[in-house]
Amino acid sequence: xQSAVEVRDLTVAYRENPVLWDVDLDVMPGTLMAIxxxxxxxxxxxxxxxxxxxxxxxxxxxxxxxxxxxxxxSVGYVPQRGSVDWDFPTSVMDVVLMGLxxxxxxxxxxxQSEHQVAISALKKVEMDDYxxxxxxxxSGGQQQRVFLARALVQDADVYxxxxxxxxxxxxxxxxxxxxxxxxxxxxKTVLVVHHDLQTVTSYFDEVLLLNIRRIVSGPVxxxxxxxxxxxxxxxxxxxxxxxx
Amino acid sequence: MEQFFNDYTLRTVVLGATILGGVSGVLGTFVVxxxxxxxxxxxxxxxxxxxxITFILTGSKVPLILMVGAGISGWLATAVILLITTHSxxxxxxxxxxxxxxxxGVGLVLMTFIQKSPNANQAxxxxxxxxxxxxxxxQDVITMTVMGAIALVIVLLFWKxxxxxxxxxxxxxxxxxxxxxxxxxxxxxxxxxxxxxxxTVGVVLMSAMIIAPAVAARQWTDRLGVMTILAMCMGAxxxxxxxxxxxSAPNLPTGPIIVMCATAIVGISLTAAPHRGILWQWIxxxxxxxxxxxxxxxxxxFDLARTHDSLEYPHMERALRVIYPQTGTLRxxxxxxxxxxxxxKKENGAWALTPSGVQLCHRLVNERIQ
Numbered sequence: 093x094q095s096a097v098e099v100r101d102l103t104v105a106y107r108e109n110p111v112l113w114d115v116d117l118d119v120m121p122g123t124l125m126a127i128x129x130x131x132x133x134x135x136x137x138x139x140x141x142x143x144x145x146x147x148x149x150x151x152x153x154x155x156x157x158x159x160x161x162x163x164x165x166s167v168g169y170v171p172q173r174g175s176v177d178w179d180f181p182t183s184v185m186d187v188v189l190m191g192l193x194x195x196x197x198x199x200x201x202x203x204q205s206e207h208q209v210a211i212s213a214l215k216k217v218e219m220d221d222y223x224x225x226x227x228x229x230x231s232g233g234q235q236q237r238v239f240l241a242r243a244l245v246q247d248a249d250v251y252x253x254x255x256x257x258x259x260x261x262x263x264x265x266x267x268x269x270x271x272x273x274x275x276x277x278x279x280k281t282v283l284v285v286h287h288d289l290q291t292v293t294s295y296f297d298e299v300l301l302l303n304i305r306r307i308v309s310g311p312v313x314x315x316x317x318x319x320x321x322x323x324x325x326x327x328x329x330x331x332x333x334x335x336x
Numbered sequence: 337m338e339q340f341f342n343d344y345t346l347r348t349v350v351l352g353a354t355i356l357g358g359v360s361g362v363l364g365t366f367v368v369x370x371x372x373x374x375x376x377x378x379x380x381x382x383x384x385x386x387x388x389i390t391f392i393l394t395g396s397k398v399p400l401i402l403m404v405g406a407g408i409s410g411w412l413a414t415a416v417i418l419l420i421t422t423h424s425x426x427x428x429x430x431x432x433x434x435x436x437x438x439x440x441g442v443g444l445v446l447m448t449f450i451q452k453s454p455n456a457n458q459a460x461x462x463x464x465x466x467x468x469x470x471x472x473x474x475q476d477v478i479t480m481t482v483m484g485a486i487a488l489v490i491v492l493l494f495w496k497x498x499x500x501x502x503x504x505x506x507x508x509x510x511x512x513x514x515x516x517x518x519x520x521x522x523x524x525x526x527x528x529x530x531x532x533x534x535x536t537v538g539v540v541l542m543s544a545m546i547i548a549p550a551v552a553a554r555q556w557t558d559r560l561g562v563m564t565i566l567a568m569c570m571g572a573x574x575x576x577x578x579x580x581x582x583x584s585a586p587n588l589p590t591g592p593i594i595v596m597c598a599t600a601i602v603g604i605s606l607t608a609a610p611h612r613g614i615l616w617q618w619i620x621x622x623x624x625x626x627x628x629x630x631x632x633x634x635x636x637x638f639d640l641a642r643t644h645d646s647l648e649y650p651h652m653e654r655a656l657r658v659i660y661p662q663t664g665t666l667r668x669x670x671x672x673x674x675x676x677x678x679x680x681k682k683e684n685g686a687w688a689l690t691p692s693g694v695q696l697c698h699r700l701v702n703e704r705i706q
Contacts, residue, residue, distance in 0.1 A: 143510045164512040176504045180369060181560050190500050194511035199493050226558035242507075 094157050096121040096250050096281035097142060102151030104137050111137045115151070115306045119283065119298070121249070124276040125309075126286040126295070129302035130325050135285040136172065138302065139252045142283075143169055155250055165194055168248030170239050172255050178228050184238050185223040188213055191245035213244040218267060233264030240268060251275060251282045258287065269295055292316055346583065349469050352477040353575035353594060356533040359484035360542075361549035361571025362491055363529040365564045366522055368550040369502045375414065375523075376546035378432045380530045382413030382439035384539045387464050388446030397460065399476045399535055406464075407531045413439050414523050440539070467538035467591030469579055480532045487525045491564075498522055499560055536575075537591040545571060548598035555609035574598035626672075631700060633660070633669040634678060637689055638697040647694045650686035 099117040103110060112134040119125055127135045140146040142153055144160040155163050168191075188210040189202045196202060202210075214220040217237035222230070230238065236256055243251060257265050275282050276297070286292060292299055292312060299316050300309040301324040308315045308323075367376055386409025387402050394401055413435050420431040447462055463471060491498065500508045501518045509515045526546070533542045553566035578594025607615050636659055641649040653666065660666040670687055673679040678693035689697065 140506070144512075145506055145509050161512060164510070167510070169507060169510040171504065171506055175506065177369075177371075180503045181554065181558050181563050182499070182503060183559070186499075186560075187503070190496075190504070190507065193496055193500055193508075193513070196496075198497070201496060228558075 093120060095119060095154070096123070096156060097283065098152075098154040098157075099138075099142065100152040102138070102141060102153065103149045104134070104141055104146055105149045110149075110304060112141065112148075113305050115302070117300060117306060117309060119281055121281050122276060122279045123298050124272055124282045124284070124296050125298040125300060126284050126292050126312075127300045127302055128286055128289065128292060128324070129307075133303040133324075135302055136254055139169075139254050139283070139285060142252060143167065163250075165246075166249040168243040168246040168251040170243045170251070170253040170256050173232065173235050173239060173258065178230070178235060180227065182227055183223065184214070184219065184225050184227060184230070185210055187227060187238050188223075188241045188245055191242040194246070209245050210241070213241040214238075216244060216271060217241045231261075233260040236260050236268070237264060240271065244271075249280055251280060253282065253284045255285050255287060257284075289321070348474050348477050349472050349583075350576050350579050352472045352480055353469065353536055353579040353590075354572045355477070355480050355484050355575070356529075356536055357545060357549065357571030357573065357575025357594070357598075358568045359487055359532055359571075360529045360545040361553070361567035361569070362488060362564055363522075363526045364546040364548075364550035364571070365553065365560070365567045366491075366498060366502055367526055367546055368554065369560075373547050374429065374432045374436075374543075375417075376526065376530060377543035378413055378417065378436040378439075379410040379527055380534070380539045380542035380546075381436045381443070383407065383410035383527075383531060383534060384443030384464065385409055385439055385446055386443075387461065387534075388443055388450060391450060391461060392446070400479050402464075403479070403531045403534065406534055407527050409439065410527045410530060411524060414527070443539070463538070464534055465538050465540055466589050467534075467536045467541070467594075469536055469582065469590035472536060476535060483528055483532055487528050490521070490525060494518070494521070536579075537594055541591045541595045544595040544598060545574070548595070548602050549574065552598075552602045552605035555605040555612045570601050571598070574601060629665070630669045630672050633666065634673055634689070634693060635697060635700060637679060637687060638694070641689060647697075648688050648690070650682045650684075650688035652684075652686045656687070 095118045097117065097119040099115055102112055102115040102117075104112040115134075115138065117138075127138065129135055137146060141148050142155070142160070144153075144164075153160065155167060160167070185207070189206055191213075192202060192206050192209065196206070211220055211223065214223055217240050219234060219237050219241060222234065222238075227235065227238065236258075240253075240256060243253070256268055260268070272282055272284065272295070284296070286296070293316060296312055298310060299312045301307040301315065301320055303324050303326075308320050364376070367373060383406035386405040386407070389409070390402050390405025391397065396402070417428070417431045417435050420426050420434070421428050426434070447465075450461060460468070460471060497508070497513060497518055500511075500513070501515060501522065505515055508518070529546065530542050533545055537545055549567040549571035550563070552570050553563045556566055557563050574594055574597040577597040579590060581597070582588040582590040582593040605613070607613055610616050633656065636656060637651060638647065640651050640655060641647045653670070656666055656670075670679060670681075673693070674681065677690055678696060679687050680690050681687055
């Protein structure tokens with residue numbers, strides 16, 4: 093079977109220091125995978141390299157068997173919430189519509205049908221009442237939902253999400269996880285940078301433990317062990333796992 | 337005034353200033369939102385040597401030719417800034433400062449050289465420093481109009497791409513939009529907006545015309561489209577107003593007066609605009625403080641009464657004064673609460689919660705738990 097995401101010997105360097113070093117990864121379609129690792133492990137860099145936002149020093153990345161440029165329309169992206177200025181003068185609806193800009197092509201403006209798509213995505217994240225809101229009036233959890241809605245309208249096969257659960261309230265966390273699970277059930281591949289080790293077991297099928305190098309990846313039940321975690325976090329962190 | 341509107345030259349000049357203000361307002365919106373406000377300053381200063389070099393090479397003082405030279409020089413500066421930031425450890429703001437002063441320095445050297453050279457034609461070139469409205473002729477205004485119109489049409493055509501670029505560049509990149517090309521295009525438009533104004537406002541102050549209308553417009557709206565149109569109008573108004581003021585009295589420099597008009601608009605917007613204005617925020621904050629202060633007194637009465645059988649159990653002011661040593665503040669809050677029917681004063685001078693006061697306390701407790 094064709095991998096949804098295939099990474100071979102990926103090395104990314106910032107100046108002389110490797111941020112990612114010789115990373116290999118295979119993600120099968122329909123997998124919900126967490127990317128876990130300490131700060132500075134290169135989790136965001138990996139996502140950005142897969143999206144072609146960062147030029148790797150070496151290595152090869154294929155999505156659905158093709159280079160990113162060829163399949164960009166089948167890839168959805170949820171950046172870190174803090175990566176944009178939420179005081180930007182725009183509305184929730186406008187932000188969600190941005191997910192359709194790639195499909196719209198040059199010059200054409202979003203019309204009636206695009207608004208319908210956006211509204212239905214906002215319904216999925218329970219934000220349809222907020223479509224006219226200025227984005228600076230949103231809470232952190234609501235901002236995250238808007239970003240998720242923007243990715244949903246992309247109607248992609250592969251989703252890359254950078255810390256979608258960072259700093260959100262419990263309700264939002266549950267809502268987002270439900271959406272991730274429904275994406276997975278409809279055959280989509282979802283890679284999620286995740287920071288909360290306690291919830292990895294209950295939320296995800298597979299996990300990639302990353303610390304500049306790939307420590308291990310595979311089904312959570314097999315690879316998410318104390319030993320591997322110690323290896324990833326350098327043995328400095330005591331990790332308490334929830335008995336599932 | 338009537339004479340003014342009949343004066344052909346004046347109309348020309350005012351029209352020119354209006355166009356320069358409008359165009360720089362529109363492009364400035366994107367500059368400000370992309371947090372590149374200093375870019376305008378660097379570009380306008382960096383355009384200065386271009387004027388000198390063009391004059392030395394061509395001997396021409398035709399504004400269109402000089403503007404092309406200025407544009408190339410200004411644009412070159414942005415390219416050098418980009419090169420420096422991508423290929424060295426020098427930060428963006430440092431690169432801006434460096435390029436601004438180096439280019440401007442070169443420009444001053446060239447201007448001095450030209451002034452001292454035995455060429456009778458050089459007079460008036462130094463007016464590009466602070467702008468010289470009197471030098472504007474119909475042909476210049478036509479040039480400005482055409483260039484400005486092209487810039488505005490391009491902004492309109494690539495509206496959604498520029499919006500996304502300004503809001504979330506990486507997401508734009510992930511949609512395989514050519515972000516480098518869009519950066520290049522937008523920067524080029526900013527350079528055009530700046531050189532349109534050089535003759536009237538001058539290199540030293542032109543960046544104010546990029547930033548000021550956009551900053552002012554941001555205060556009044558939360559929509560990019562409205563903000564852009566407002567910035568255009570405010571820029572145009574400053575341009576026209578500045579010219580009219582500066583020629584109403586002798587010896588007033590045009591550029592600085594235009595910039596002062598724009599500054600006045602910024603000042604009004606920063607203070608008086610609803611929601612974002614300082615005045616508005618101050619009023620809202622003091623209302624909020626007042627509400628919080630009286631709610632605190634109400635909750636204290638509630639806490640005291642909770643130790644008794646009834647939540648409407650009255651307490652003497654003295655009991656509260658332990659918490660609020662300032663008698664005046666406490667009295668004021670109590671009488672405000674009384675006015676709202678939340679507390680009532682008993683015959684013996686003790687204060688008690690009314691039923692609606694108790695109700696509000698329960699609600700506040702619930703809100704705080706959540």
